[in-house]
Amino acid sequence: MVxxxxxxxxxxxxxxxxxxxxxxRFLVAGAAAGLGxxxxxxxxxxxxxxxxxxxxxxxxxxxYGMPIEFEAHVKRRRSDVFKNKQNYSDWSMTPLHQQxxxxxxxxxxxxxxxxxxxxxxxxxxxxVIHGLVEKPLAFSMSDLMRYPSVSRFHFMECSGNTxxxxxxxxxxxxxxxxxxxxxxxxxxxxLSWLLDEAGVKPEGKWVMFEGGDGSGHLRSIPIxxxxxxxxxxxxxxxxxxxxxxxxxxRAFFPGWExxxxxxxxxxxxxxxxxxxxRGETARYTDPMPNGKWRQYSMEMxxxxxxxxxxxxxxxxGPGLYEVxxxxxxxxxxxxxxxxxxxxxxxxxxxxxxxxxLDKCLTRFRYRWNWDGSPAKIASRAKDTTGYVQPTVEEIxxxxxIVGFVQHHNGIFPWSVxxxxxxxxxxx
Amino acid sequence: MVxxxxxxxxxxxxxxxxxxxxxxRFLVAGAAAGLGxxxxxxxxxxxxxxxxxxxxxxxxxxxYGMPIEFEAHVKRRRSDVFKNKQNYSDWSMTPLHQQxxxxxxxxxxxxxxxxxxxxxxxxxxxxVIHGLVEKPLAFSMSDLMRYPSVSRFHFMECSGNTxxxxxxxxxxxxxxxxxxxxxxxxxxxxLSWLLDEAGVKPEGKWVMFEGGDGSGHLRSIPIxxxxxxxxxxxxxxxxxxxxxxxxxxRAFFPGWExxxxxxxxxxxxxxxxxxxxRGETARYTDPMPNGKWRQYSMEMxxxxxxxxxxxxxxxxGPGLYEVxxxxxxxxxxxxxxxxxxxxxxxxxxxxxxxxxLDKCLTRFRYRWNWDGSPAKIASRAKDTTGYVQPTVEEIxxxxxIVGFVQHHNGIFPWSVxxxxxxxxxxx
Numbered sequence: 001m002v003x004x005x006x007x008x009x010x011x012x013x014x015x016x017x018x019x020x021x022x023x024x025r026f027l028v029a030g031a032a033a034g035l036g037x038x039x040x041x042x043x044x045x046x047x048x049x050x051x052x053x054x055x056x057x058x059x060x061x062x063x064y065g066m067p068i069e070f071e072a073h074v075k076r077r078r079s080d081v082f083k084n085k086q087n088y089s090d091w092s093m094t095p096l097h098q099q100x101x102x103x104x105x106x107x108x109x110x111x112x113x114x115x116x117x118x119x120x121x122x123x124x125x126x127x128v129i130h131g132l133v134e135k136p137l138a139f140s141m142s143d144l145m146r147y148p149s150v151s152r153f154h155f156m157e158c159s160g161n162t163x164x165x166x167x168x169x170x171x172x173x174x175x176x177x178x179x180x181x182x183x184x185x186x187x188x189x190x191l192s193w194l195l196d197e198a199g200v201k202p203e204g205k206w207v208m209f210e211g212g213d214g215s216g217h218l219r220s221i222p223i224x225x226x227x228x229x230x231x232x233x234x235x236x237x238x239x240x241x242x243x244x245x246x247x248x249x250r251a252f253f254p255g256w257e258x259x260x261x262x263x264x265x266x267x268x269x270x271x272x273x274x275x276x277x278r279g280e281t282a283r284y285t286d287p288m289p290n291g292k293w294r295q296y297s298m299e300m301x302x303x304x305x306x307x308x309x310x311x312x313x314x315x316x317g318p319g320l321y322e323v324x325x326x327x328x329x330x331x332x333x334x335x336x337x338x339x340x341x342x343x344x345x346x347x348x349x350x351x352x353x354x355x356x357l358d359k360c361l362t363r364f365r366y367r368w369n370w371d372g373s374p375a376k377i378a379s380r381a382k383d384t385t386g387y388v389q390p391t392v393e394e395i396x397x398x399x400x401i402v403g404f405v406q407h408h409n410g411i412f413p414w415s416v417x418x419x420x421x422x423x424x425x426x427x
Numbered sequence: 428m429v430x431x432x433x434x435x436x437x438x439x440x441x442x443x444x445x446x447x448x449x450x451x452r453f454l455v456a457g458a459a460a461g462l463g464x465x466x467x468x469x470x471x472x473x474x475x476x477x478x479x480x481x482x483x484x485x486x487x488x489x490x491y492g493m494p495i496e497f498e499a500h501v502k503r504r505r506s507d508v509f510k511n512k513q514n515y516s517d518w519s520m521t522p523l524h525q526q527x528x529x530x531x532x533x534x535x536x537x538x539x540x541x542x543x544x545x546x547x548x549x550x551x552x553x554x555v556i557h558g559l560v561e562k563p564l565a566f567s568m569s570d571l572m573r574y575p576s577v578s579r580f581h582f583m584e585c586s587g588n589t590x591x592x593x594x595x596x597x598x599x600x601x602x603x604x605x606x607x608x609x610x611x612x613x614x615x616x617x618l619s620w621l622l623d624e625a626g627v628k629p630e631g632k633w634v635m636f637e638g639g640d641g642s643g644h645l646r647s648i649p650i651x652x653x654x655x656x657x658x659x660x661x662x663x664x665x666x667x668x669x670x671x672x673x674x675x676x677r678a679f680f681p682g683w684e685x686x687x688x689x690x691x692x693x694x695x696x697x698x699x700x701x702x703x704x705r706g707e708t709a710r711y712t713d714p715m716p717n718g719k720w721r722q723y724s725m726e727m728x729x730x731x732x733x734x735x736x737x738x739x740x741x742x743x744g745p746g747l748y749e750v751x752x753x754x755x756x757x758x759x760x761x762x763x764x765x766x767x768x769x770x771x772x773x774x775x776x777x778x779x780x781x782x783x784l785d786k787c788l789t790r791f792r793y794r795w796n797w798d799g800s801p802a803k804i805a806s807r808a809k810d811t812t813g814y815v816q817p818t819v820e821e822i823x824x825x826x827x828i829v830g831f832v833q834h835h836n837g838i839f840p841w842s843v844x845x846x847x848x849x850x851x852x853x854x
């Protein structure tokens with residue numbers, strides 16, 4: 001299929017902003033590798049395409065458009081590695097290798113549900129704020145949407161992203177290894193405004209969020225995060241939330257693991273301490289070397305991955321390739337991304353694409369001259385706190401990597417074989 | 428319908444970042460006006476919703492998601508004012524009053540076609556660069572997508588946006604008056620890189636772009652703009668272009684009128700002077716007071732409009748309202764937006780929402796205390812060149828406003844009646 005070919009073939013050539021001489025070098029190298037530019041000696045004589053010789057499709061009186069049939073292969077997909085028999089407490093993953101820019105289309109935004117997708121009539125929906133507050137409050141969606149709103153670009157990542165690939169290469173593609181990651185512009189109301197109105201009592205130190213879905217998904221969040229930058233969001237990428245993202249209302253904690261951002265949000269209760277519910281004890285915790293488990297590690301650490309080339313793609317011979325990928329941090333902005341092509345022995349700095357935003361996906365790129373010999377490539381990101389994305393070995397020194405382990409932000413390598421085939425090289 | 432109610436009711440209350448005292452003032456004012464917050468004295472006793480008592484919809488193996496049925500009224504729509512009998516050389520308009528944030532979803536991005544929507548198989552598509560170049564070039568989509576790419580947020584506006592409403596109020600809603608305006612993150616290849624490769628001859632001063640649709644839409648662009656920031660785009664908001672936006676390839680000239688951004692792009696010819704084709708003589712020109720017509724006025728001047736409240740909405744009595752809207756400029760960034768509530772006698776500065784990007788939609792907001800008497804509201808934007816959005820009267824002093832006139836960037840007023848009804852107040 002031609003689109004698979006296109007999206008699986010990384011671009012050779014100069015990085016943006018490179019000099020004229022490097023662009024000329026691209027041309028030469030591209031020609032040398034048999035790639036890219038074909039001379040059209042008598043360009044005027046190319047046949048007029050069929051599309052120019054007939055009328056196109058009419059414009060309907062009203063519409064909500066969809067992708068063209070030639071892009072039908074670009075889909076979010078359930079896991080190939082975890083073959084869940086049920087598809088209610090399950091997930092679907094974003095095709096990161098087919099994403100351009102930093103905005104994930106809503107139709108391709110990853111999903112994670114604990115009991116399927118709830119359908120809620122916004123006219124019937126109510127949000128309650130209660131517990132340790134001076135004045136319990138209830139809101140209809142109409143009430144909430146009369147408040148001033150803010151819109152902010154932020155990534156969202158599931159705490160379980162990449163958990164199939166700690167020690168052994170199981171995921172074939174980056175969609176399967178890293179596709180529990182997406183990015184959007186979120187619109188909603190800062191929750192601190194509503195809690196100020198309710199009046200949090202001095203003993204209120206944690207806040208519990210409950211969803212109106214069949215799982216009654218719950219999380220407890222420290223009051224500091226809630227008052228700092230938590231949002232009640234109803235909008236995503238210019239329109240109302242999709243059902244899969246919690247329509248009509250979800251919590252959003254910038255930079256924190258996706259499961260804290262409770263969907264179909266119906267209840268906010270201010271409490272003295274975390275609720276220790278199932279999602280905070282049996283799940284979303286980190287085993288430690290001493291046999292204990294770390295709880296409430298909800299901030300997503302700095303991470304990155306190369307999306308082009310990535311697993312399942314194939315390079316068409318030696319030459320210049322534009323390596324691309326995403327970097328992100330739950331603690332701030334990405335400041336640097338370094339790339340290795342020799343399995344971590346040496347590192348070179350990639351270019352970051354503007355705008356570089358706080359707690360947001362950032363694209364990086366680098367012009368790589370592949371000499372045709374086997375290579376092991378990976379990216380390593382650094383954020384504004386100075387934190388550097390660790391190797392799995394470094395993570396394993398402070399945590400226990402056993403079982404169904406969350407929070408894998410380790411450096412993730414791909415191998416490039418002499419044949420050009422790219423594969424998951426985690427080990 | 429509840430969603431219409433929600434989107435048509437502007438938010439009262441404090442602006443983002445306002446002080447605690449103004450938030451408290453919102454609460455009091457909201458309560459006084461009977462809006463917003465309802466006390467839930469026994470919040471715990473609110474009934475558990477039906478959605479919590481059953482399983483949700485399962486996750487399909489693969490999917491491209493769509494909006495929930497409750498948002499089915501959010502659509503792009505053909506003009507209510509120009510009742511075109513045909514729908515091939517026609518347009519559909521973005522529901523700006525229902526947009527949150529700055530990203531227009533691809534399904535709601537406005538359309539303007541000269542002969543319907545072409546359907547082009549990307550495997551068959553070719554782009555030719557010829558004319559006054561050293562070496563004519565032909566590209567397949569696969570060739571083009573191997574080049575390095577850039578991704579940039581920019582608005583796109585049709586030169587005919589707002590042309591129904593120069594002197595008389597014809598459009599009822601802002602979708603109908605200003606909906607030939609949208610914004611996206613665009614991904615593609617800087618055209619200067621390809622022209623450098625082709626080698627533009629010294630006598631090449633203009634560049635002609637031709638689409639592969641049934642209209643053979645053509646435009647001529649000065650070489651300076653082409654070499655400055657023109658893009659060949661294949662991606663929009665994270666995915667490949669939609670058919671309606673020129674799949675698989677369109678030209679993009681940041682800040683310039685939409686019709687220059689030729690869709691289904693198949694031919695680029697370097698020439699000595701503009702081609703004077705139909706779209707540059709009979710259309711897309713500006714009548715002047717001396718009886719002559721101005722051509723090639725392709726840069727979209729600074730403009731703004733209030734989207735909340737806007738035509739067709741209704742305010743629910745005196746009180747605090749958050750006024751919101753969009754500002755943009757084809758020449759740079761928006762630096763200021765001023766609002767009037769008394770028909771232009773006095774002006775107050777609105778807040779701009781970050782990120783404020785070059786040639787991109789910028790959201791503004793202002794907390795307005797409506798006293799319940801008739802009001803005439805409007806916005807006035809200023810850009811980094813110092814240019815201030817003019818009134819229609821000011822435009823009429825230098826141009827002739829007669830017939831099917833393009834490039835209406837005048838200040839656009841809405842009236843608010845004592846009943847709260849909001850209407851088009853252009854005069």
